[in-house]
Amino acid sequence: DIQMTQSPSTLSASVGDRVTITCRASQSISNWLAWYQQKPGKAPKVLIYRASSLESAVPSRFSGSGSGTEFTLTISSLQPDDFATYYCQQYNTFWTFGQGTKVEIK
């Protein structure tokens, strides 16, 4: 099974900050990686797919990079609506999520 490890688990930041979340796969997944945002009591929403492709209607302050086993999600200027939990997901072999990164207000 492919394991996905995110860091950090929690991130405290202020509006306007540049934020980076890292995701590591236990084996190469090429670029079969997606990033999701989840707010309390709501379903997850896809932000990025194929490691770096921005989903339709997602603000351009979100970006993704990486391939193989190392990936990053970057929010260039954190907005009030971005305080949420973020999950990476590999879809190279079945589907596995990272444990999540909670972005909270500093």
Next chain:
Amino acid sequence: QVQLVESGGGVVQPGRSLRLSCAASGFTFSDYAMHWVRQAPGTGLEWVAVISYDGNNEYYADSVKGRFTISRDNSTNTLYLQMNSLRAEDTAVYYCASSYSTSSSWGFFDYWGQGTLATVSS
């Protein structure tokens, strides 16, 4: 617009069964693979099961293999999850989600329902 609406959750005793449904609308259901994903209270996301667009292929997480069965009815645009021999650790919000498969990949989860809570407790 795309809608996925889950139903069928509730409180059930350990060892009993529950059947979840997911009604789809706003897209061509029969073109998409469909999944169940669960989230135990206060924890992360766990993929549970997938069924191909035509219903001919199914795959399960090891944690539910042999106890859960995924199925679909493309004539009514409905996805199902039959959950048998339920355990306390199956307590979670269950989401249905869609993915568009290609020759290269089964795909990521582009649409999600709002979830239905299944609680296994005596």
